Amino acid sequence: MTQTPPPVLRLINVSRSFGAVKALNNVSLEIRRGEVLGLVGENGAGKSTLLKILAGIEKPDTGKIEMNGVEVKFRGPNDARAAGVGVVHQEQSLFTNLTVAENIEQHAMTGSALSRLGLQDWGRLNREAQKVLDKIGAKLNPNTKVSDLSFIDRQMVEIARAVCIDPGRRSTPLVILDEPTAVLEQQETAVLEREIRKLREFASVIFVSHRLDEILRICDRVVVMRSGSLSSDRPTAGVSKADLFSAMVDGQAEPVIHARQRPAVASKPAVKVTRLSRQGEFHDISFEVHPGQILALVGASKSGRESLARTLFGAETHDGGSIEINGKPVSRWSIRKAVAAGLAFVPAERKVEGIVGGLSSTRNIALTNPGVGAVGPFLRPRTMARVAKDWFSRLDVRPGDVSLPLGQFSGGNQQKVVMAKWLNSDALKVLILDHPLRGLDVGASKTVNAQIRAACKAGVAVILIPDTIEEALEMADDIIVMRDGLRSARHDLHSNRNLAIQDIVADMV
Amino acid sequence: MVNHLLSRESKGPTGLILAVVALMVVFSFLNPRFASVENLQNVLFQSSVPLIIVVGATLVILMGSIDLSVQGVMGAAGMAWILITPNTRTGLDYGVWAWVIALGTGVALGLFAGLIYERLKVPSFVATLGTWYVGLGIGIMLYGNGLLPSLTNEALARWPTRLTLGIPNSFWLAGAVVVVGLVIMNYTRFGRGLLAIGNNEAIARSSGISVSRYKIMALAIAGGLSALAGILATMQLGSGSSDIGSTQLFTVIPAAVIGGTALSGGEGGVLRSSLGVFLLVILNNGLVLAGVDPDYQQGVFGLILILAIVTVAWPHRNRLKVAK
Known part of the structure; x- marks a missing residue:
């Protein structure tokens, strides 16, 4: 009788706490050779802690880790690497x-x-x-x-x-992919999926993603984490997105797509762009966005939509066409002027463009427009903190301490604070969102989307660069599809409610 | 091998070499004496001390730190060396031990700065600024009020200027240091590790690079090289002086920057910094020969320096923008 080889990795009752918070609570898990294991869970469910323990960055408080049947203790990332864990x-x-x-x-x-x-x-x-x-x-x-x-x-x-x-010694490495697709465009994701299938031939894989359909497509087995424990562990076959979702959020159903009411269109567009061009990026783009409207710019990579958004905000220059804000044509457009005119930009590269990581959330929120938090040139720290606390509760930012440096927050919570920074301004007229849901879990996405809608209702014009077409269909009034810097299609979602994803993709590639 | 070196330093140094050549052509037209063999030998002679320093400075800058202690270390090491080498004041002769002790002084000052920087987490800017004055203090103490210590050994005093194969010995020494620097940067774990630290210290740490040790080592090497430069400068002058290294810092750091070594770390290299030194030395030398009024030389030099740095930095002016 042949013996079944021991699993590549086995966690036995692993726990880890940070202060009073139990990040991992008695987690037991096995991964077999050549298996692709999907790992899903909301932000804060304990995924990161689990991965950090496997990578040797954190140590478990209690519990055992075995690799290939032998107990291992990682004192640092080097030990984990030597044992065959690559992250x-x-x-x-x-x-x-x-x-x-x-x-x-x-x-x-x-x-x-x-x-x-x-x-x-x-x-x-x-x-x-x-x-x-x-x-x-x-x-x-x-x-x-x-x-x-x-x-x-x-x-x-x-x-x-x-x-x-150490290819000589280890027959089966364990490769951990922590949200590798979060920042990839669709066709790049396809390349990565092929890659993961190939990895299976000689490695075991743990694949973490917020995109449930991806998990179902790629993985053999999927485990769901919720508040530090595994809430579901089963083969992918026969599991639906709804099953995973309810395991993640404790029994709530998948959110329905919100059918938006057509907003009352004001006489003057908040943004009007006429034949706008930028060498090598986009060409001859025209559109209008009225207060209370959401316009989604959809396109593959190199479609020029990111550059278009940055140009609108004055971060890049245009070499043809014109921009009108609230009916007034602009000249020598710059970020300063854009902010003065009530434009706001939530960038995709949060870490680099969106936040000052070393400053507290309070300071970050007050950065662009302190509002009531300032009298003339002087800041009012207590008022600022109150405003920040108000935003924290409205956006459900966790942990709820406004004085912590923003750099220490998770990506989703940073994104909420970046939103708050711009929404805090009374003068906000146009909100430009570059991949606002990038790297966010289901719950955080809902909160952010709700804030976008609320801003819209208050009369802000929104220009949205969504991660997915679904996001565009859910949020927008109008969709402009871009391909190679040109506008390839335009859809009014109110007069065309049955628009399908395939219709949009056809114009993208 | 040469191709290897050229391709691996960030962007080929072709532009820099062209700039050096162009400058030489311009100065040759302004004063034909510039291109004379004697003057070119003089340029090599003048480049020697800053070249030795720039190798250490580059290693430190590549990892995203800075070493300001140059002048102090040069003063301390230069004075230490001359007082135990045949001289007019002490009459001591420690022979080769004089070198060991003087270089050791530099390495020790570098280690001191490195330990303060790394163990006490003080920015390198401040740690080495402190070391600058500690070194200067040692130099001034050694200088004291006694008789000016001058070299009594003719052979030693003449060694730096004497030619070997038409090239001053000073420059042979500097050239050897540059070659060793190139090998360290391109062919050792230490050198590649410094680049990694300069690019992203957090990743370097989590990749198992001994960041602390590398940082301390880089500052110690820089200290040792400043000491070597101090000895050479003392030999060139023929007598001891505690401020033998004054103004060197402000040649070496602009030279590294003109060479394209980013002060934020991770970009550039020893070869490029060395070319930066040539550029500045030639500029200085050429301005004198071109007959610029001595009263104006400093100002003109400064303006040209700014122009050069703006030109070099121009392609990187959008560096803060996030390219996708």
């Missing part, structure tokens, strides 16, 4: 100034491709990296600097790095 983190963690090969062979930093003199052997390093790249089927030159690569190619390097774990 692709949510935020890319490559050294952009080093080459692909150097990034892949992290252990080159700790000494394998060294020549007899102790010097780095570039030839050998590149050959070894090439082997790993070939294994995962990525067509990249190992000697390229990472800063010269596109986003999806960098993601490939991340994966190559994760599977490059």
Whole structure:
């Protein structure tokens, strides 16, 4: 009789608390060889803590971890890597100034491709990296600097790095992909899915995503986490999105698509764009957005929609056409003027463009427009804090301490604070949202969307760059589809309620 | 191998080399004496001290830190060296131990700054600013009120200017340091690790690079090289002086920046910084030969320096913008 090999990874009653918060509560879990395990859960359900424990970044308070039947104790990330755990983190963690090969062979930093003199052997390093790249089927030159690569190619390097774990000794590495698709466009996601299927041939995979349909498509088995425990663990076959959703949020049904009422159209458009062009980005774009309306810009990568949004906000210049704000044409448009005219921009790159991580939420919210939090040039800290607290309860920001540096909050909660910063202004007339739901869980997405609608109701014109077409259909009054910088279609969702996703995709590619 | 080096430093240094050549052509037209063999040897001689310093400074800047202690370390090491090498004041001769002690002084000051920086988490700017004055203090103490210490050994005093294969010995020494610097940066775990730290310290830490040790090591090396520069400068001058290194810092850091070494770390390299040194030394030398009134030289030099840095930084002016 052949013995079944022990699981690649086994967690037995693992718990971890931070202060009074039980981030993980007696979690037990097994992963078999060659299995792709989906991991879902709302922000704060304990996914990150679980992953950090597997990556050796956090230590469990109690419980055991076994790999291939042997108990392991990780004292740091190096131990986890040596044991065969490779992690692709949510935020890319490559050294952009080093080459692909150097990034892949992290252990080159700790000494394998060294020549007899102790010097780095570039030839050998590149050959070894090439082997790993070939294994995962990525067509990249190992000697390229990472800063010269596109986003999806960098993601490939991340994966190559994760599977490059002492290839001689370990037969089955465990690769953890923490929301690798969150920042990818649709066709890039397809590439990644192919990649994951390939990984299965020689690795076990834990795949974390907020996109439930993706999980169902890619994974063999899916576990759902809720408040630090596993609330469901079953094979993907026969599981529906609704099942997963109810396991995530404790029995609530999936949200229905809100049919929006057509807003009363004011006489003057808040934003009017006529034949707007920017060399190499977009060309001859015209549209109007009235107060209370939501316009969604839909398109694949390189459609020019992000650049268009930034141009509207004065962050990039246009070289043709005109912009009118509240009926007045603008000249020498800049971010300063845009903010003065009541425009707001919620950027996709929160960390870089949206927040000042070292400042408290209170300060961040008051950054653009302190409103009642200031008298002339002087700030009123207590009033500012009160305003911030008010936003925290309205947007359900967690943890609820407005004095903590914003950089310490999770992505979803940072996004809520960025929204609050702009919504705090009474003068807000136009809200431009660049991927507002990126990296947010179902609950946080609902809160953010509700705020967008509330702003709309109050007479703000919204220009939305959605992550998905579903988001556009759910939120918008009008959709403009862009392809290669040109407007390829325009849909009025009120007169065309049966518009299907396929109709939109057809104009995108 | 050369291709390897060129391709791996951020963007080829071709533009810089062209700038150096262009500058030389311009100065040759302004004064034909500029292109004379003697003057070119003089340029190499003048480049030697800043070249040695810039190698250490670049390693430190690449990891996103800065070393301001140059002048202090040079003063301390230069004075320490001359007082135990045949001189007019002490009459001591420690021979090769003089070198060991003087270089050791530099390494120790670098380690001191590194430990303060890394263990006490004081910014390198402040830690090395402090070391600057500690070093200067040591130099001034050693200088004291006694007789001016001058070299009595003719061979030693002449060594820096003496030519080997037509090139001053000073420059051979500096060239060797630059080559070692290039090897460290491109072919050692330490060098690649410094680049990684400069790019993203948090990732470097979580990748298992010994960030603390590397930082301390880089500052110690920079200290050692400043000490070497201090000894060479003392030899060139022929007598000891505690402010032997004055103004060097303000040659070396602009040189690194002109070379394209980003003060934020992670970009640039030893080769590019060295070319930056050449550019500045030639500029200084050329302005004198071009007959610019000495009263105006400083001001003109400053303006050209600003112009050069703006030109170099121009392609990066949108660096803060997030490219997708």
